[in-house]
Amino acid sequence: MQVYKFGGASIKNIEGIKNVTQIIQSFGAKNLLVVVSAMDKTTDRLQELAFAHINGNETRHEILESIKDFHFEIISKLFTDTKNPIYNDVANTFVEIEWLLEEDAEDAPDYLYDQIVSIGELVSSKIIAAFLNQQGTFCVWQDARNYIQTDNNYREANVQWEKTTNEIQKHLPSYLEQGIVITQGFIGNTSENFTSTLGREGSDYSAAIFSAALDAEKMTIWKDVPGVLNADPKWFDETEKIPQLSYRDAIELTYYGATVIHPKTIKPIQNKGIPLYVRSFIHPAELGTEISSEATTPPVPSFIFKVNQVLLSISPKDFSFIIEENLSHIFAIFHQNKVKVNTMLNSAISFSVSIDNDELKIENLIKDLSADFKVKYNKDMELVTIRYYNQQTIDRVTENKKVWLEVKSRNTCQMVMKNL
Ligand code: ASP
Ligand code: MG
Numbered sequence: 093m094q095v096y097k098f099g100g101a102s103i104k105n106i107e108g109i110k111n112v113t114q115i116i117q118s119f120g121a122k123n124l125l126v127v128v129s130a131m132d133k134t135t136d137r138l139q140e141l142a143f144a145h146i147n148g149n150e151t152r153h154e155i156l157e158s159i160k161d162f163h164f165e166i167i168s169k170l171f172t173d174t175k176n177p178i179y180n181d182v183a184n185t186f187v188e189i190e191w192l193l194e195e196d197a198e199d200a201p202d203y204l205y206d207q208i209v210s211i212g213e214l215v216s217s218k219i220i221a222a223f224l225n226q227q228g229t230f231c232v233w234q235d236a237r238n239y240i241q242t243d244n245n246y247r248e249a250n251v252q253w254e255k256t257t258n259e260i261q262k263h264l265p266s267y268l269e270q271g272i273v274i275t276q277g278f279i280g281n282t283s284e285n286f287t288s289t290l291g292r293e294g295s296d297y298s299a300a301i302f303s304a305a306l307d308a309e310k311m312t313i314w315k316d317v318p319g320v321l322n323a324d325p326k327w328f329d330e331t332e333k334i335p336q337l338s339y340r341d342a343i344e345l346t347y348y349g350a351t352v353i354h355p356k357t358i359k360p361i362q363n364k365g366i367p368l369y370v371r372s373f374i375h376p377a378e379l380g381t382e383i384s385s386e387a388t389t390p391p392v393p394s395f396i397f398k399v400n401q402v403l404l405s406i407s408p409k410d411f412s413f414i415i416e417e418n419l420s421h422i423f424a425i426f427h428q429n430k431v432k433v434n435t436m437l438n439s440a441i442s443f444s445v446s447i448d449n450d451e452l453k454i455e456n457l458i459k460d461l462s463a464d465f466k467v468k469y470n471k472d473m474e475l476v477t478i479r480y481y482n483q484q485t486i487d488r489v490t491e492n493k494k495v496w497l498e499v500k501s502r503n504t505c506q507m508v509m510k511n512l
Contacts, residue, residue, distance in 0.1 A: 093123040093268050095311040097277060097299035102314055102373045103216060104132035106169045109223060115314065115376050116272060117229055123268050125306065127236075127277045127299040128220055130212025131166070134159065135278075135292070142208040145193055146201045152193055160186055163215055170223050178222040185214050202246035203286065206279075210287045213276035213295070221274040230271035239264070240280035240301060242288045249280055249288035251301060260305035268306075275302070296354035300368075304360035311366055312380075313353065314373040319381030320345070320352050323395040334394070335379070336387035341479065342368075344504070348396045348477040349434075358383070391480040395489065398434060400449045401473040403496055403508050404458075406465045407442040414438045421464070429457040434475055435506040437499050444497055446475050446508045470496065473508050481505040 096116065103109050116126060130138070137159050144152035163182060171178055189211055197204055213236075221233035241256045242249035267273050277295020280288045290297055296313055303311040320342070321331040337345075339362040346355040352370065361368050362385075371380030408418055422443060426433060431453050436445040447454070449471060461467050473496065476489050480503055490509060497508040 093125065093265075093306055093308055094119070095125045095127065095299050095303040095306070095308045097127045097296060097311070097313045098129065098373070099295065099313075099315065100129045100132050100134065100216075101316045103128065103220065106166055108373075109166070109170065109220060111373060112220065112314075113224055113227065113229070115373060116224065117227075118376075119272075121230065122271050125264065125268060125273045125275065125302055125308075126220075127275055127295055127302060128213065128217050129277050129295040131163070131216045131219075134162070134212040134216070135209060137162075138209045138212050139205070141189075142205040145208065146197045146204055148197060156186070156189060156193065163219070167219060170219070171226065176222065176226070178219060181218055181222070182215050185211060185218065200246070203244075206246045206249075206287055206289045210276075210279040210289055213278050217274050217276045224272065224274070232267045232271055232273050234264070234267065234273055234275045236276040236279050236298060237281035237287060239275070240290075240298060242280040242282055242290070244282040244284065244286070244288065246288055248291045249282070251280065251290070252283075256301060257305040260302060264302075264306060291354075291356075293351070293354045294356070296357040297360075300357045300360040303366050304364045307364060308366050310369060311361055312369040312371055313357075314371055314376075315352070316372070316374060317352070317370075318372045318375065318378060319370045320350075320383075322392045324351070324397065327397045328395060332392060334381055334392045336389045337381060337383045338387045339383060339385060341387070341391065342383045344479060345394055345396065348479070348504075348506075349398050350394070350396050393478060393480045393482065393485045395485070396477040396479075398448070398475040398477075401434065401446045401475045401508060402449045402454060403444060403446050403470045403473050404461075405442055405444045405468045406461055409464060409466055411441060413440055414443045419443070422461070425457065425460045429453055429460065431457050435477075435497070435499055435508065437497055446473065446497065470510070473510050475506065475508050478505045478507075479503060 098112050102112050141152055141155040144155055189208055192207055221231050224231045239259045241252045277298040278289055282288050299311055319333045322334055323331045325331050339358050343358045346353055367384040369380050369382055372378055431447050434446045458467050478485050492512050493509040494512050495507050495509045499506045
């Protein structure tokens with residue numbers, strides 16, 4: 093069996109939905125599990141709705157109405173028979189949010205967020221399943237919350253692997269024998285039976301969990317790009333598709349900030365040796381990128397940009413060396429403030445790090461560090477990571493820039509820089 097994952101961009105309108113159903117139908121009539129995200133930017137809109145509710149803002153009713161309108165507009169075009177049960181099914185799903193919005197937002201914000209934001213995937217998967225069935229392709233809609241079991245760390249829930257694997261293996265194979273199974277990405281279920289989410293863009297991860305538990309032959313993520321590119325077209329003119337990547341390189345690239353795949357996706361499929369394909373839903377006949385244990389094609393230099401970086405330089409006030417004791421104290425302060433270090437370098441009496449510019453967090457971080465250290469900082473920096481670098485690629489990205497910090501390992505070069 094195989095697993096397909098479709099993101100929000102692939103199902104943003106009726107043409108998209110029709111295209112996706114064709115890709116599914118060309119696979120065959122059974123032994124395919126399809127994981128879908130919310131349509132288009134629905135999760136962003138639901139997130140606005142959740143924040144409006146949490147802050148007691150009356151705009152929440154308008155936001156909900158516009159989300160409903162968007163979905164019912166699509167439904168009315170796909171299902172001309174207004175007696176089709178999908179109309180009621182989707183309306184009832186939205187009623188659950190309406191009930192929640194009627195009450196004061198007294199529960200924990202992260203809990204409320206997950207109850208609201210999870211609706212996007214429920215609705216999109218119902219629409220796609222109903223549309224496939226209307227077209228005569230038998231498919232079974234399954235609630236991912238019956239399978240993906242998590243703790244109650246809402247908004248970034250941790251998967252309970254054993255329970256999850258058991259549930260998947262117990263029930264899904266018999267459905268897969270009967271037809272196509274459609275389920276949701278991103279959402280899970282806590283042991284108290286509340287809905288949780290796995291973190292933004294988490295649908296790739298859901299697909300990897302299902303793939304691993306079902307020992308899928310392959311997993312495919314369908315995207316609006318031809319595959320994994322060697323740079324984000326947002327920052328780079330000449331990008332090229334990487335035909336093959338090792339799991340190791342894929343994990344390194346996503347760790348450094350390549351957004352093409354969710355970083356948690358690789359581990360479960362690597363552990364089971366399942367190949368992952370990233371392919372274009374616009375050109376479904378093309379091969380895309382294959383991610384597996386070994387790439388046979390030579391590595392392509394890849395570039396990952398992070399803008400809006402702050403470069404901090406931290407030195408002990410008493411001129412003592414930066415040694416293990418100081419470092420563990422510094423890292424404890426970063427950890428307490430939930431600040432992630434993007435790159436770092438130390439000298440005898442100074443320790444430099446590049447971090448995302450999150451004003452709220454940085455203010456507290458600097459305050460805490462300043463008790464024992466002298467802290468200097470520079471804003472508006474860019475961090476570029478080059479995997480499989482050479483002098484030519486370094487020259488290319490540093491043109492008209494001043495490099496403030498450079499860290500090199502055998503395969504990876506990171507530079508923190510600013511416009512000249
Ligand atoms: N719909 C969710 C999000 O936008 C999950 C996903 O798309 O992967 O974050
Ligand atoms: Mg998405």
